């Protein structure tokens with residue numbers, strides 16, 4: 167095997183020990199036509215196809231599991247194709263990152279407003295496939311809210327275009343079947359590479375406003391109080407430009423921060439309303455930048471001793487679970503400890519928004535999580551904790567990995583994906599919808 | 612092992628000049644650390660393991676990955692260690708590096724040339740222009756405040772002569788009490804360091820240290836950031852201060868006359884200088900004192916670092932060509948202060964000058 171067939175397994179999730187023998191080819195196409203040729207090879211040999219973007223996803227979906235498959239990276243398809251400032255959109259290839267897109271837009275005073283913390287590597291194809299968001303999702307929505315149109319190559323080699331009104335496809339049979347099922351961008355969002363390879367996305371862009379933002383921090387006694395404040399902010403539809411909570415953080419990485427706290431950035435004219443709700447105190451620009459830096463680096467930091475792991479990267483607290491966030495986090499932490507995993511940090515975008523499997527929006531906090539990994543535990547043993555967490559989330563009314571990064575247990579979404587796959591072909595990222603996928607994931611930890 | 616601390620977030624991909632040029636994951640820092648993390652699987656496949664070892668030498672050691680890493684993974688230390696391990700355990704795969712190692716062992720310079728030529732080559736050229744230059748070559752018993760460590764590139768490459776002329780002229784005009792080491796200058800050991808051969812550099816460093824101490828120098832200055840890394844961090848020079856020439860002259864001159872140029876320059880930060888040694892201020896301060904009109908360009912590698920010119924010259928060329936295109940360097944003169952960056956720029960037909968050339972020019976003009 168060539169080294170490129172191994173290295174394609176590099177990804178940010180803890181699912182990284184692949185059975186490489188099952189990888190039958192690795193490709194980095196530059197154009198849609200090259201991709202069509204690649205998919206043809208897979209089809210002729212009966213292999214599956216797994217799309218990969220930046221490999222920053224945290225559910226292991228870009229690994230392709232254990233299927234005999236070819237892996238296709240979008241990293242060489244990262245061009246911005248058209249920019250329409252007047253109509254406020256850009257067409258981009260799937261491998262472009264928000265940072266790359268914005269480097270082109272910002273000199274024009276425009277911006278693509280989807281900002282995951284991983285925006286230096288996460289690709290728009292990957293972000294749509296996980297329906298990712300960032301600390302401004304509350305204001306700007308998730309990736310699907312910023313997607314106008316998607317073009318993808320299907321397993322049969324035909325090109326499908328999906329927008330909010332339906333689909334168009336070279337293969338008219340597929341087009342008819344998908345339109346009868348009412349397929350829209352909703353279905354591509356969070357589809358984790360199971361439908362086809364996204365080759366182009368038209369994303370919304372908007373001007374960079376001129377008003378001045380003011381930054382502040384609010385401290386709370388516990389997470390129930392923080393949850394209450396977030397619920398109020400959601401009810402009041404507060405204008406927040408940047409909202410990040412640090413719920414808990416290990417002393418090695420929290421600097422002088424005293425969690426639980428909320429870091430906020432709001433237009434100056436809204437600060438008064440917000441102070442009443444959040445009790446936030448203004449801080450200097452430098453201090454704000456320092457807090458933001460600490461926050462953005464948290465997912466990557468390690469404790470001084472031992473190693474962190476993104477065991478179960480995120481929890482979506484909303485409704486009742488938001489107001490009882492401390493109680494829920496206590497239960498989660500107890501569970502983690504019962505598996506010898508030490509909670510290391512919990513932080514995340516709040517207030518925020520995500521979509522549930524039935525495409526209804528949820529509002530609350532996306533709380534990311536890192537743990538210190540017990541060195542003596544095997545991968546499958548560590549994975550037991552994941553299974554227990556998914557069950558606990560169900561009991562607590564917490565969305566597991568809310569930015570649709572835990573596709574495996576989302577029954578509603580998976581049923582819908584299966585329905586669509588019946589119409590457009592089932593060659594893409596099959597393992598994800600397999601009932602045995604937990605065994606596959608456990609084997610890769 | 613520190614590569615275990617890599618969380619594979621991918622932030623080091625897009626900033627890596629090798630990944631930028633090649634576009635596939637195996638060339639990226641994350642790719643390489645990932646391969647180390649699954650080395651138990653790779654080692655079962657000898658061909659893949661061999662390919663991995665080759666990949667380790669497709670790197671400019673520019674340190675941008677280390678700088679970007681929020682997980683505190685010392686990627687430069689990893690590359691250093693892994694390169695050394697690869698050569699030790701599989702010398703046959705690195706036979707092409709043997710002449711370099713032998714040259715350093717036998718004649719103590721990277722070109723395998725007679726050590727006596729070190730000073731001869733440029734002395735012949737510059738003797739008439741710079742009065743008393745021949746007396747400035749170290750011999751046992753000669754003393755000076757400042758020792759100039761010229762480095763292999765600048766000693767032997769004619770393409771570096773203008774910089775050397777400027778450096779020595781400025782030292783002369785400023786009345787600096789200095790010596791050059793001449794045939795007694797041994798390679799600083801940096802090329803060996805870059806291939807992870809720490810042992811081989813010990814004797815070279817010992818010799819240099821003895822000469823510098825014998826001359827009673829308080830300062831040793833060099834134009835070469837690679838030599839400076841070695842002098843500062845590995846020569847154990849005690850109280851003797853090792854300085855880059857831009858630092859030395861920035862300290863010397865509080866103000867300088869205005870340097871008039873027809874067109875603005877672009878300033879290329881040498882990676883080893885600004886990222887590894889963290890010397891960013893002084894080159895800019897010198898340029899500012901001369902009111903030089905320059906623009907900063909993206910601080911990425913020129914492709915000349917990490918011995919890439921030896922281990923993969925094509926890749927090295929691709930990197931500088933991409934840099935020239937993305938930073939619009941074709942019609943600009945690139946200012947820099949590193950002989951290796953200079954070679955790289957010149958070999959790709961880009962115009963370049965060392966900051967010291969501007970200083971020297973402006974001082975001469977005023978003198979006239």
Ligand SMILES: Cc1cc2nc3c(=O)[nH]c(=O)nc-3n(C[C@H](O)[C@H](O)[C@H](O)COP(=O)(O)OP(=O)(O)OC[C@H]3O[C@@H](n4cnc5c(N)ncnc54)[C@H](O)[C@@H]3O)c2cc1C
Pocket residue numbers: 177178216217218219220221222223224227228240260261281282283284287288289290291292293294295296297298299300301357358359360362363364365465466569571595619620
């Ligand atoms: C440090 C760090 C911070 C993060 N912060 C955030 C955050 O703030 N918000 C957030 O939402 N996420 C965050 N994430 C998670 C991750 O960045 C997102 O899930 C991101 O959307 C993944 O994009 P990617 O390009 O890396 O996709 P990958 O990980 O490569 O793939 C993710 C999924 O998308 C599919 N896919 C990729 N490209 C295509 C394509 N062209 N066509 C079809 N399917 C495709 C893959 O098959 C896979 O199922 C973070 C991750 C890290 C490591």
